[in-house]
Amino acid sequence: MEVSYPELLQSQLGNLMKTESAPDVIFLLGKNKVVRRGHSTILKVRSGFFASALRTNCWKETAHDYKFVKENIEPSTFDILLEYMYTGKIIISMENLSSVVNAAAELQLAEFFPACETYACKELGSKSVFDMITLAYLHRLDTLWLTAMEYFDAHAESLLKEEGLLSLSEDLVLEVLSRDCVNVGELDIWRAVVRYVYHKCGLDYHECPLLKIPSWPGRLWVEIIKDQQTGHDRPTGGDMEKEEAKEDFVRQRDDKSQDLVVAIPQSTLQSLRGTILPLLPAVRFSGIRINDFGRLIQGTRLLPHDLCIQVYEYHALAPMISASKDDAVRYGHSQILAARSSYFDRALQPSWREASDGVFRKPNIEPRVFDLLLDYIYTDNIAVSMDIVSQLTDAAVELGLEDLVEGCVEYACNHFNDESVCEMIALSYRHRLERLWILCTEYFDTCGYAILKGDSFLQFDEDLFSIILSREIYSDELTIWGAVVRYSCHKVGLDLKDYPLLTYPKWPGRLLVNTTKTVKQEMFSPDNDDVGASSDEDSEIDPVETKSSDIVVTVPRDHFQLLRAAIKTFLPVIRLTNVPIKDFVRCIEGTGFVSSTFCLGLYRYYALPEKYSSDYAFAPPRAVFSSFLPSEQWRALWSWVLQAMGRPPSSG
Numbered sequence: 311m312e313v314s315y316p317e318l319l320q321s322q323l324g325n326l327m328k329t330e331s332a333p334d335v336i337f338l339l340g341k342n343k344v345v346r347r348g349h350s351t352i353l354k355v356r357s358g359f360f361a362s363a364l365r366t367n368c369w370k371e372t373a374h375d376y377k378f379v380k381e382n383i384e385p386s387t388f389d390i391l392l393e394y395m396y397t398g399k400i401i402i403s404m405e406n407l408s409s410v411v412n413a414a415a416e417l418q419l420a421e422f423f424p425a426c427e428t429y430a431c432k433e434l435g436s437k438s439v440f441d442m443i444t445l446a447y448l449h450r451l452d453t454l455w456l457t458a459m460e461y462f463d464a465h466a467e468s469l470l471k472e473e474g475l476l477s478l479s480e481d482l483v484l485e486v487l488s489r490d491c492v493n494v495g496e497l498d499i500w501r502a503v504v505r506y507v508y509h510k511c512g513l514d515y516h517e518c519p520l521l522k523i524p525s526w527p528g529r530l531w532v533e534i535i536k537d538q539q540t541g542h543d544r545p546t547g548g549d550m551e552k553e554e555a556k557e558d559f560v561r562q563r564d565d566k567s568q569d570l571v572v573a574i575p576q577s578t579l580q581s582l583r584g585t586i587l588p589l590l591p592a593v594r595f596s597g598i599r600i601n602d603f604g605r606l607i608q609g610t611r612l613l614p615h616d617l618c619i620q621v622y623e624y625h626a627l628a629p630m631i632s633a634s635k636d637d638a639v640r641y642g643h644s645q646i647l648a649a650r651s652s653y654f655d656r657a658l659q660p661s662w663r664e665a666s667d668g669v670f671r672k673p674n675i676e677p678r679v680f681d682l683l684l685d686y687i688y689t690d691n692i693a694v695s696m697d698i699v700s701q702l703t704d705a706a707v708e709l710g711l712e713d714l715v716e717g718c719v720e721y722a723c724n725h726f727n728d729e730s731v732c733e734m735i736a737l738s739y740r741h742r743l744e745r746l747w748i749l750c751t752e753y754f755d756t757c758g759y760a761i762l763k764g765d766s767f768l769q770f771d772e773d774l775f776s777i778i779l780s781r782e783i784y785s786d787e788l789t790i791w792g793a794v795v796r797y798s799c800h801k802v803g804l805d806l807k808d809y810p811l812l813t814y815p816k817w818p819g820r821l822l823v824n825t826t827k828t829v830k831q832e833m834f835s836p837d838n839d840d841v842g843a844s845s846d847e848d849s850e851i852d853p854v855e856t857k858s859s860d861i862v863v864t865v866p867r868d869h870f871q872l873l874r875a876a877i878k879t880f881l882p883v884i885r886l887t888n889v890p891i892k893d894f895v896r897c898i899e900g901t902g903f904v905s906s907t908f909c910l911g912l913y914r915y916y917a918l919p920e921k922y923s924s925d926y927a928f929a930p931p932r933a934v935f936s937s938f939l940p941s942e943q944w945r946a947l948w949s950w951v952l953q954a955m956g957r958p959p960s961s962g
Contacts, residue, residue: 387413404430508520522570723746
């Protein structure tokens with residue numbers, strides 16, 4: 311059985327520390343050399359410093375006693391450490407933590423640090439954060455360092471104005487302020503550095519004239535006065551009417567009444583410049599607006615001339631030319647454009663400036679679109695509407711503004727309708743915007759009957775239109791045929807007002823197309839049954855006989871050939887087997903746009919569908935089309951569904 315009495319042991323060792331029973335080590339502490347005593351046996355076990363020192367005779371004062379002089383350790387601090395070495399107890403506060411940890415480091419009390427670090431992280435506040443930063447930096451207390459940095463970053467705006475910053479070393483100021491995560495503007499960091507430099511030079515940092523802000527558009531300007539002309543070594547921040555040769559002053563310059571002029575002795579300015587030079591890397595001047603740099607920083611004369619030139623070069627204006635008849639010019643800052651756009655980040659290289667004279671030419675981007683893009687790049691805000699979202703997305707993709715593309719897609723997904731769905735389909739097809747594509751194509755499938763009656767689909771290119779027509783569109787096939795004819799006329803450049811190819815007669819009348827030259831009828835050939843094949847373009851037979859109920863449209867032969875070739879592209883995706891036989895004869899066959907071979911195969915399919923369905927490559931019937939529910943009723947039902955979803959009903 312193991313018996314343990316740690317409290318008893320701690321109490322007895324504490325009593326031993328308080329008594330003078332056989333102590334053999336003497337300590338002289340502080341400037342007054344206050345005496346404290348200890349036992350070498352315990353000290354050697356608890357402290358790495360004493361374990362090494364008490365093995366030699368260099369610290370022996372007498373034959374039996376050791377003597378240590380520690381003027382840098384105060385008696386109150388040593389008492390805390392001595393009690394820790396004897397009993398393991400730590401009695402500390404945020405007020406004495408720094409001195410205790412520094413002394414513990416000197417005495418090599420390695421086990422002392424974790425408890426102090428935990429306590430410091432828990433009690434960290436605005437009054438102690440700079441002391442803890444110094445402590446963590448000196449003794450490599452990683453946990454305390456990270457905690458203090460997080461606290462500083464979160465409260466940087468107020469902490470930069472605290473006097474605690476002035477207690478840090480130059481290396482530590484540079485380390486703290488040059489980090490990426492400091493949550494404050496670069497102009498505030500500059501002002502903090504100037505205050506710190508004033509303090510290091512022994513000047514009055516409370517009334518630092520170099521931190522005064524002149525009225526717009528005035529500038530802060532330093533005038534150098536010779537040292538022998540003034541009895542002062544420190545600049546003052548007050549407005550004075552004394553002459554410039556007698557003392558430092560802040561005054562309003564006569565020729566530019568809004569400028570703020572600060573007179574500083576030459577030796578003082580040299581001291582300020584020498585002190586601030588190592589700290590300049592902490593300020594990222596590229597993050598300060600060029601107007602603020604010119605008004606508040608350049609005129610202080612604290613920066614080297616070469617650095618000022620670099621800042622102005624970095625802020626150089628690059629003109630951006632967007633498309634318009636008069637080449638409208640827009641301007642932007644290269645560093646902002648490079649930071650916000652992957653396109654400009656790659657493009658804004660020295661080789662580009664030499665090759666293009668610093669000008670981007672964007673004839674494909676309208677000025678109003680580019681204005682919106684600049685507004686987004688500079689402010690992260692943008693006003694989007696459906697009439698411009700397509701152009702805006704195209705430009706955003708080109709300029710590498712991924713976040714803006716996502717925002718435009720989100721807006722388009724929530725606001726498209728019958729009038730804009732085709733434009734959104736074309737947009738999603740161009741840039742492979744999957745979510746927008748799925749939503750818009752499903753909407754088109756459902757509302758295709760109404761959309762194909764309009765003109766918005768005419769903007770599709772041939773490949774996209776073929777893809778759309780191959781989908782399960784809820785529409786009768788005669789409407790789809792009419793859309794193909796309208797699309798082909800649009801691409802060829804024919805006006806349906808001149809050629810009424812969609813004006814259908816009543817049964818038994820037929821729509822017939824004649825060309826200015828005789829159009830020959832293709833002979834039916836049992837050996838040529840390929841769907842879509844056409845070999846009748848150059849044959850000649852007698853014209854088709856017409857009846858009074860027929861409608862005959864005359865089309866110039868060259869136009870007819872172009873139109874027939876355009877329609878032929880879409881025949882594989884038109885489900886002509888869905889067209890009733892009377893409607894096919896009445897509206898389609900007589901136009902000549904479908905080859906007689908195709909017509910023969912279709913007639914055979916109408917007569918015996920079970921026998922000929924596998925012999926001809928007809929597109930299958932549309933799965934969603936139902937003759938049971940008329941399109942008008944379907945549109946009404948779909949409007950109810952949209953209202954239930956909280957969206958406005960479609961206009962078709």
